[in-house]
Amino acid sequence: MKIAVFDTHSYDRDALTLANQQFGHELHFFEARLTAQTAGLASGFEVVCPFVNDKLNAETLAQLYQVGVRLIALRAAGYNAIDVPEARRLGMRVVRVPAYSPHAVAEHAFALLLSLVRKTHRAYNRVRDGNFALDGLVGFDLYGKTVGVIGTGRIGQAAIGIARGFGCRVLADDLYPDTALAQAMGFEYVPREVLLAQSDVVSLHLPLTPDSRHLINQDSLHGMKHGAILINTSRGALVDTMALIQALKSGRLGGVGLDVYELEEGVFFQNLSDKPLQDDQLARLLTFPNVLITSHQGFLTREALGNIAQTTLDNVSAYESGKKLENEVS
Ligand SMILES: NC(=O)c1ccc[n+]([C@@H]2O[C@H](COP(=O)([O-])OP(=O)(O)OC[C@H]3O[C@@H](n4cnc5c(N)ncnc54)[C@H](O)[C@@H]3O)[C@@H](O)[C@H]2O)c1
Numbered sequence: 302m303k304i305a306v307f308d309t310h311s312y313d314r315d316a317l318t319l320a321n322q323q324f325g326h327e328l329h330f331f332e333a334r335l336t337a338q339t340a341g342l343a344s345g346f347e348v349v350c351p352f353v354n355d356k357l358n359a360e361t362l363a364q365l366y367q368v369g370v371r372l373i374a375l376r377a378a379g380y381n382a383i384d385v386p387e388a389r390r391l392g393m394r395v396v397r398v399p400a401y402s403p404h405a406v407a408e409h410a411f412a413l414l415l416s417l418v419r420k421t422h423r424a425y426n427r428v429r430d431g432n433f434a435l436d437g438l439v440g441f442d443l444y445g446k447t448v449g450v451i452g453t454g455r456i457g458q459a460a461i462g463i464a465r466g467f468g469c470r471v472l473a474d475d476l477y478p479d480t481a482l483a484q485a486m487g488f489e490y491v492p493r494e495v496l497l498a499q500s501d502v503v504s505l506h507l508p509l510t511p512d513s514r515h516l517i518n519q520d521s522l523h524g525m526k527h528g529a530i531l532i533n534t535s536r537g538a539l540v541d542t543m544a545l546i547q548a549l550k551s552g553r554l555g556g557v558g559l560d561v562y563e564l565e566e567g568v569f570f571q572n573l574s575d576k577p578l579q580d581d582q583l584a585r586l587l588t589f590p591n592v593l594i595t596s597h598q599g600f601l602t603r604e605a606l607g608n609i610a611q612t613t614l615d616n617v618s619a620y621e622s623g624k625k626l627e628n629e630v631s
Contacts, residue, residue, distance in 0.1 A: 302621050303327045304374065305346040307335035308355050310570065312606055313376070317350075320610035324618055334567075340364035348617055353377040353597070354566045359387045366391045372620050376613045377600075379536060380630050381509045382566075395630040396616040400455050401608035406560075406599035407459035410504050410534045413558030413593050417530055418443060422593055441501075444468040449500030451493070451516070452507030452535065453479065460504055461488055472496045475507075497524040502532065509536035519544040528555035534599045537563035542582045549589050556591040560599045569596040 306317060309330040321328055329346070333339040335355035341364065343349050349370050351357060357365075357373065362384060365373075373388060375397040388395050416422045419440040427434070448464040450457050453475040464471050471488035478490040497503065503525065507513055517531065517540040525531070531554060533540055542563045548554050562569065564580055578584050586592050600609070616628050 302348050302617055303329065303346050304348045304350050304617060305343045305370075306330045306350040306376075307333060307339070307342075308352040308570070312601065313352070313610075316606040316610040317376075317614070320607065320614055324614040326614060326617060335361065337361045337364050341368060343370050344368040346370060348372045348374055348620070350374045350376055350613060350617075351383075352570075353379060354382060354569070356566065357383040357388070359384055362387050362391055362393065366393060372396065372617065374613050374616050374620075375630075376609050379508055381536060383630070385630050394620065394626060396620070396626050396628045397630055398609050398612040398616075399628055401600065401612065402602060402605035403455035403459040405602040405605040406456045406534050407463055407506075408602075409560060409595070409599040410456075410460055410506075410532050410558070411463050413534070413560065413595065414502060414504070414530060414532055415443075416593055417556035417558050417591065423590060443502075446470070446501040447472060447499050449473070449496040449503040450488070451475075451496065451503065451505050453482065453490075454506065456534075457504075457506035458482070458486070460506055461486055464502075469502075472500055493521075494524055497521055498526060500526060500529060502530045504532040505535045505539050507535060507539070509538050514538050515541040515544075517541065517545070519547070522548040522553065525553070527553060530554070530556040530558070532558040534558075534560040537561040537565050542586070546582065546585050549586075549592065554591070556593070557586075557589070559586070559592070559594045561597055562586075562594065565597060 304326050306328055309332055314330050317328055331342050335351045337360040340361050343365055347369060371393055373393060373395045378399055380397050383395060385395055420438045424438055444467060446469050448469045448471050450461055450471060450473045453473050461471050465487055472491045473488050474493045474496050483490055522544055568580060619626055
């Protein structure tokens with residue numbers, strides 16, 4: 302099938318082109334993000350392939366429908382940027398890649414955590430500047446500490462496995478606790494307030510939904526242990542950024558690792574290095590020495606990119622041959 306791939310970067314093109322040798326679809330790559338303004342580029346395509354921050358709201362969907370698009374093959378897991386009920390109302394189907402490498406994201410969460418705990422992001426710059434002093438670089442052992450994991454799905458479970466490997470006690474919270482899993486992996490489900498109050502590290506691994514928006518807010522931040530570290534590799538809007546900045550200013554939090562950010566759309570995935578940063582909240586976050594931000598790269602491993610490409614093209618082939626769409630968003 303002819304597929305219009307939006308928001309394409311070199312790593313998407315490489316992975317999709319390689320995987321497509323086995324499928325034989327006709328791939329057209331557009332660098333533009335998919336919006337109401339760019340939806341016209343999909344004219345003549347029955348399938349569009351957007352990425353995680355492409356905003357498929359009612360306006361964009363109407364434009365896509367008008368130019369003949371009938372399948373949205375999202376090459377990501379989280380579909381919070383797509384108005385799925387509206388797509389269904391128009392008669393368009395939405396497929397996604399529910400799992401591609403939970404380890405990629407969980408390992409990235411720990412990359413952020415370990416850097417913050419041992420201050421390697423600061424040590425790296427110091428040593429390169431010829432400063433070999435250690436003052437201000439005192440960290441702490443992860444061994445024996447308590448890690449709180451919110452969301453015990455695929456990525457949460459991978460994160461729990463890593464935390465257990467470090468010798469951490471793990472507390473967890475999920476809408477649907479799996480006690481057999483907890484027993485097998487050696488962790489404990491507790492009410493969220495208890496998790497926040499007892500954890501030295503809190504890591505978020507749940508989807509963004511109307512219920513989970515600003516789950517970490519002024520109240521929950523006050524309920525966290527003094528000096529705790531917060532890691533968010535899930536979705537930016539799980540955290541109220543203004544409240545986070547206040548908690549950092551007051552010194553309550555020991556560190557924050559973010560791979561996602563509430564207002565990342567239009568900033569993350571772009572090279573804006575020759576322009577003044579327009580987002581004052583992001584600029585403020587970047588001033589804290591104990592904040593480490595990456596630009597939504599949790600998924601960016603060779604394994605994950607290969608799996609994303611494979612499942613995306615497989616989803617399109619299933620649609621083309623009228624098979625059941627296993628990865629349809631309902
Ligand atoms: N940084 C990245 O590159 C990247 C890549 C992939 C996924 N993600 C994010 O990670 C999230 C988790 O992915 P996953 O594959 O583990 O998903 P999953 O569906 O396997 O697990 C999510 C878990 O969260 C739980 N949950 C849902 N709402 C909750 C709530 N309000 N409170 C407590 N628990 C709740 C669910 O019951 C489920 O167990 C995705 O939704 C996505 O936003 C980020």
